[in-house]
Amino acid sequence: MKQNINNNPKVIRKRPWSEDEDLKVLELIQTFGPQKWTQIAQYLQGRVGKQCRERWHNHLNPLIKRSPWDEDEEWILYLYHKVFRNKWSEIAKHINGRTDNSIKNHWNSGMKKKLNEFSYKFNQIKLKYQKEGVQILNEYDIQQKSILEAILSNKPLRIEQNQFQEQDNIEQEQNQQKKIRLENIYSEKYTDLEFIQDDDNVREQNLQNHELDYSNSYLDSNHKFLVSKNQIDSDDNFY
Structure with missing residues (x-):
């Protein structure tokens, strides 16, 4: 439920993120996208936009590499x-x-x-x-x-156009591999839950009711899978 930010001032809490909060962030990103952090934070008691943004960029984003450095x-x-x-x-x-x-x-x-x-x-x-x-x-x-x-x-450092293309190709391959891996995770862990329908009617209803349907298929605007709670790194789990 969205907080009344006029009557209930935000209290910034430096505390570990819970699994429920992480899932809520993923759900809210499905609705609002990974930019509107102030708006997202209004649905998370005791959190501010900066915390939500850093949680996404440092832990929840499925494109984060967790493998050892080569x-x-x-x-x-x-x-x-x-x-x-x-x-x-x-x-x-x-x-x-x-x-x-x-x-x-x-x-x-x-x-x-x-x-x-x-x-x-x-x-x-x-x-x-x-x-x-x-x-x-x-x-x-x-x-x-x-x-x-x-x-x-x-x-000054110069980035060649070919370098951008090369990086895009690498990212596309990584995204495809990530998508396959996440699809397998969801098929094993969340087969009993319905998929969120990413359409304007559902989004409008969510915003009007200030309620967001929990689902296990968190998708971005390109319909790519995000991470499940099992994919969330447990290290450095603090704001």
């Missing part, structure tokens, strides 16, 4: 850190599936053992660049070439 990702992180330093949210824009919190935590923990190795690798590339010029960067993929050129030539 060496290629760590090398890319090392390079982007040379440009953006500790601006984790900026780095996160260039590393698919990793949140700013995940990037920050990994840099401050897992990367410590790799810094000397990557520093040596970068210095070797730098020496070769100084001797042979920019053509030596052609042996790297588009993303590495772009970031290395920006660092070595001391120019």
Whole structure:
């Protein structure tokens, strides 16, 4: 039920998120989309828009990667850190599936053992660049070439159109794999529940009644599955 924000001022509570709250956020995103956080927070007692937004972006979004970091990702992180330093949210824009919190935590923990190795690798590339010029960067993929050129030539980072296409292709493949995995989860766990019909009539009725039907097939505007509560990371479960 929507809170009366005029008579009941918000009380910001720094407390763990419950499974019911997580499911409620997913349900509200189905209705309002993943942008209207102030509006979403009105249906969650003791929560504000910022909390809901961060819960989605750091834990509930099904595109978040939870697998261990591989060496290629760590090398890319090392390079982007040379440009953006500790601006984790900026780095996160260039590393698919990793949140700013995940990037920050990994840099401050897992990367410590790799810094000397990557520093040596970068210095070797730098020496070769100084001797042979920019053509030596052609042996790297588009993303590495772009970031290395920006660092070595001391120019602003440039994102090539082909890089965007390459990233889109990767994201589409990841989304398809994620969708298949989530469909299997729902078929096993929630076969006894009805699917929410994502149409204007149902949405209008929900808004008028200030009630949202619970369902287990949380879909976004593109009809892609979101996560079930079993997919929610239990680590760092605090605002």
